Amino acid sequence: MAIVESGREAYGRSRPVQCRKDRIVPDAMRGSGEIASEAEVRHGLSVTLPRLWRYGFVLSRQRDWADDLVQQTCLRALERHGQFQPGSRIDHWLFAILNSVWLNEVRARRVRFGQGTVEAETSLEVDGARETEAKVLAGQVMRLASDLPEAQRAAVFLAYVEGLTYREVAAVLDVPVGTVMSRLAAARAKLADRMSDGAAK
């Protein structure tokens, strides 16, 4: 007797995903309307690993948490590979999984285990050894962004670093587009104020 687990629709798409020019998904995966194979999802994971890790780092602001997040994301993605719709953006789907893992599992678990959350000040620190001017600027921009509250930080990262449209950001974060708009507007206002104050210096 085989034991079959019925997967829940945790990461299933509830709304249509815009299919733009695709950086990630190989030709074979496009528009077939078929269920993705584990191998396809594995390939998608493989080419997206650094970007997933970066998103994990932006959310958690800790290297080891980012490692954990990517690992859990890989597990969930392989587990749910049948839910990925070939032809849609696998990188966005993976971001959505990572985001969900962060909100529902990793963050909650760490807190419950009494290890506490990280203070904002211990946040994104780039290796400061041989910073060129460009690196200094990059560091300032990252610090500004990393000081934003988590929800705004995630929206800013997805929209302005990963270049997702508002709709795509909403899909990844599983919130309405209006929420994305208000998070980005609040982030912009805050960042603009700090730039005006010269706080980035």
Added chain:
Amino acid sequence: MTGENDDPPMPSDEELTAFIDGELEEERRARLLDLIERDPAVAARVEHLSRASLPYGEAFQTLLDTAPTADLQRMLDGMSAPPAAANAAVPLTRRRLLGAIAASVAAGVLGDRMLVRLFGAADGDDLADDDGGPDRERHWHGVVAQYMGLYTRETLGGSTPVHDIQAAQLAALNRPLNLSLTPEAVEVAGAEFRRAQILSYDDMPLAQITYLDPRSGPLALCILRRPGSVRGVEQEMRRGLSIAYWSGPDHAAILIGRLPPQDLTAKAEVVRGRLAI
């Protein structure tokens, strides 16, 4: 939209942000452009918000460069497809093994004939840290704790199988373990049965019955067939998980989960009363 007045209010930051980001529909965009031309206050607000248009892409490039990509790839490669992992004859590293186990669990393809090997001390590298010294009798607790650490509510998503399926799953455990488990006997108060399967530890069959406790998450009852002394319920913590453990003449059992130790022990006492090991 109103549009009947000649002095429209300041558009919201949301709208201006969408304008800057190129996310406004053409009509709204044109109207806003017009407004910016006519109203210096609106123009000033747009200019202010635009100061936050920074080179984010370049700034965050550094992080991509520092991502431990090779390690992550190795980790991903270690999550091999379930059947391959089960049949592999070569010794697996613990990391690879756990990846494989977790992937199998995740894929939900564990059949009743499938044995997943949980390695003992020899392969346990960092498991040894948790073992509280030379207590070999309880070493398997650490292995199970590590394994259970991979479980999340998602892993145990889905629904409770009907009674007949539960009984069939348990029957598959009864033979190798020489037990007579029934759905009633393994019931854990407040938790929903999810799955019973057979694993192995150091070549000894290990029954694992998983539950989802709506309050605390994954919970498992594990029974190892191993002769030893009869002992009542005791408790310990491993890897942040509570464990209540006891043993009979031929079996050792643990109940493991994220409940407070007292709650878990109370549940374990009840199970122990119903379960003849």
